[in-house]
Amino acid sequence: MDLKGKKVLITGSEGFIGSHLTERLVEIGADVTALVQYNSFNSWGWIDTFDENVKKEINVYTGDIREYDSISKAVKGQDVVFHLAALIAIPYSYQSPMAYVRTNVEGTANVLQACRECEVEKIVHTSTSETYGTALYVPIDENHPLQGQSPYSASKIGADKIAESFYRSFNMPISTIRPFNTYGPRQSARAVIPTIISQILSGKKEIKLGSLTPTRDFNYVKDTVEAFIKIAESEKTIGQVINVGSNYEISIGDLVKKIIDIIGEDIKIVTDEKRIRPQKSEVNRLWADNTKIKELTDWTPKYTLDEGLSETIKWIRDNMKYFKTDIYNV
Template structure:
């Protein structure tokens, strides 16, 4: 995809902004699709270095609008489709918006890709589509379970993407990142929740369930996964896990964060942060062999030491007062 034009949807978000910046730094011609708003905000791209922004074309729109999506995609060779609603608690509150954004938005991208003859579409999935692990590590053949409206909408979007590959030979690849973390992540996610509370001087922090396990993936590894999937012909028609192949509980993660930040920690259970019992995903642990074999991708931040390194980089970013000021540590963010 060198010397080709790349469109990144959701470029204003956490992973999307990191991906956009890395693509520009690697010399790609990038168009960033950001959510239109009256403040003319580009989300996290507003804080990107000036040398990034001057080499970036920005298109403001909404993935729910098929006409705007098609217009944004004109002249592009590859689409990295990240735009979606991702907060699980909010999906209990407003599931209709998840269908519109995640399923219909993905359909709009696929329809335009088919009509415009786009060379590659990389659709973003999530490890949440697996639900609680029926076996570990979880490979791409694991059954899919919609345990929240969010995960159900992502299953629908994934299947829509695969249907376009099978029905129309649309060159679609599906990247399935496990729990990505890092600088800029929303405080609705557990790692920023812990870090922002500790960075604000709290010793007793509020969390939901402590026993579930996750496979945390540092954002730099996730970004490298996207670029690898985009550039691999072998990825077309495939679903590919991007994960660290390291399982850790939420409680142990909190203790690791306290360790790298050099503070003592006391955890208090907060009922409002608990998912409904049958909706909680109790265990996630990625099998990343397919990514290694097809893409030659593997995590730089793997294992316990890699996790600690990533947590340190993340905590250092949040400890910057200018960054921390953009978060509301005292408010539970659904």
């Protein structure tokens, strides 16, 4: 499938990955509708920061995936749907588990039911590497068991199974993309990489972090966005769950050292107990096997970790107004 000229809807378009995907789809010539969560401020999230020439190419639709009437109107007439809208903050899922069920599970069911009724040509549903929990073996392939180690991960497992059921029950053209840890410009300040960088750039000589021993497979946002597009374009991906990762793991401790070296500051790390997950909930190891996506598409990551971190540091340096480094962002 060539996305140029296709009518494409993106849920979660105003967010971190969604905004980058929205821009990229405009660039390749898709007819883009951006679903933005309704709010009284009429804020379009990161879309508000787009170049005006890009913004004018987007049809912005305000709604809420938790409301079927809202999402069904947004989906009507669309050829392709990228479903990214979700609650994603793990710490807040400990405080409000039901909010994650309503948004991530029920919201996904609403999106898929609307796509079924409107006979959408292709749906790309967004999962997360957190559904795997702590690695039982590495690298983690798509056959790895799913483990609900937080209310967030459990809600995403539920959403993934809803997507699987719609594919199996109704023969819908659904692909599930499972990104490992995406980072880059516009990422929430509560995520580990912007947390590290923004604290250092604010002038702090001591930065507060949680556990330093877990490992992650980090992926620059532009690589993740290209994976979304490649998966949407390929007929081979229908009915598949597909990892998107670098096939490289690094501990949080080593990541901090790398960022400190790139920025060139002398920094002390302080453990903040508020930032440590409950023991049984912490995901200690994530390392992606990306064989499947390479077999099904011609995707491969382009950015090294050092290159991606340098781009992210530059963006955060220019946009420190978005970061409240004295507050722990749950």
